[in-house]
Amino acid sequence: MGQKRTIATSASEERLEKLLEERLTEGSNHEIIDKRIWDLFGETWCVMFTDLSGFSRGVAKFGIIHFLQTIYESQRILIPVLDEYDGILMKDEGDSLMVLFRNTNKAIQCAIHMQKACKRYNEGRIAEEQILLCVGLGYGKILKIGDTDVFGAEVNAASKLGEDTAKAWEILVTSAVKANADETTDFDFEPIKDIPPGSDGAFKLLYTLDEPKWVVL
Numbered sequence: 001m002g003q004k005r006t007i008a009t010s011a012s013e014e015r016l017e018k019l020l021e022e023r024l025t026e027g028s029n030h031e032i033i034d035k036r037i038w039d040l041f042g043e044t045w046c047v048m049f050t051d052l053s054g055f056s057r058g059v060a061k062f063g064i065i066h067f068l069q070t071i072y073e074s075q076r077i078l079i080p081v082l083d084e085y086d087g088i089l090m091k092d093e094g095d096s097l098m099v100l101f102r103n104t105n106k107a108i109q110c111a112i113h114m115q116k117a118c119k120r121y122n123e124g125r126i127a128e129e130q131i132l133l134c135v136g137l138g139y140g141k142i143l144k145i146g147d148t149d150v151f152g153a154e155v156n157a158a159s160k161l162g163e164d165t166a167k168a169w170e171i172l173v174t175s176a177v178k179a180n181a182d183e184t185t186d187f188d189f190e191p192i193k194d195i196p197p198g199s200d201g202a203f204k205l206l207y208t209l210d211e212p213k214w215v216v217l
Contacts, residue, residue: 012146015040041143045100046107046177047155048087049162050078050114052095053132062128071095074131077117085110090150096163100150104139104180108187111135111171112207119209136162137173138199139180153198160196169209175201 016037023033052074075092082089082099085106091098101107115133122130138158143151154176161172176199178189189203196202 012041016145037143038141041145042141043144044139044141045102045144045150046104046137046139046180047142047150047158048097048099048101048107048111049136049159050097050099051134051163051166053134053166053168066128070131073121074118074133077121077131078114078133081110081114081117085113090148098150098159100144104137104177105182105184107137107139108171108173108177108181108205111137111205112187115169115171115207116209132168134162134166134168135171136160136166137171137177139174139176157196157199157202161202165192165194165196165202171205171207173203173205174199175203178203 019033019037019040022028023030052070071094074095075097078097079089082097085101086103087099087101087107087110089097089099099107099110101110114135118131118133122132136158138154138156138161140152140154142155145151154174157174161174166172172192173189174196178201187205187207190206192202192204194202
C-alpha cells in the first residue's frame with residue numbers, strides 16, 4: 001500500500017515538474033499550461049489546519065519529552081475524530097495537522113467535536129498537560145499533488161487562520177466555508193477583522209461545548 005502511494009505521488013510530482021519546466025521555456029503559452037495543470041490537479045476540497053496554542057512556550061519550559069508527549073496525546077485524541085467525519089489526514093508536522101474534507105459541514109462538525117474531545121481530555125489535568133486546540137478552515141478549488149501536498153489560496157488562508165490567528169478553542173473559517181455551509185442551529189458565524197490573504201472575509205465559529213455548556217465568543 002505504501003509503495004502504491006509513493007508511486008502515485010511520484011508520478012504526480014513528475015508530471016507537474018514537466019509542466020512547470022515547459023512553462024519556464026521562452027515563448028511558452030502560460031494560459032494553456034496553467035489550464036492543463038488545473039485540469040490535471042485541480043480539485044474542490046475543504047481544508048483544515050490545526051495548531052496547539054502555547055505549544056512553543058511549553059516546549060521551551062518543559063523540554064522535548066513534554067513536546068513529544070503532547071503531540072502523541074493530541075493525535076491519539078484527534079485522529080479518531082477525523083476518521084469519524086471522513087477527514088483525510090495529509091500531513092502532520094510538529095503540533096500541526098493538515099486535513100482534507102469533501103463535505104464542508106463535516107469539516108465544521110469535525111472541528112467542533114475535536115474541541116469537545118480536547119475539553120473532555122483536559123478535565124482534571126494541570127495546565128501544562130492540557131491540549132488547547134486552534135483550527136482554521138478554507139474551502140475551494142485547490143491543486144492536489146498526489147497524496148502529500150495541496151496548494152491554493154484557500155489552503156494558504158486556512159493555514160494562516162489555524163496556525164497564526166486562532167487562539168485556544170477558536171475555529172476560524174474563510175468566507176467560502178461560510179458560503180458553502182448548510183444552515184444549522186449547531187453553530188453560527190461572527191466576522192473577524194484579521195482576514196488572511198487569499199480570502200475576501202473571515203469568521204469565527206460560534207459553537208457550544210457540552211458539560212457545562214458555554215459559547216466561545
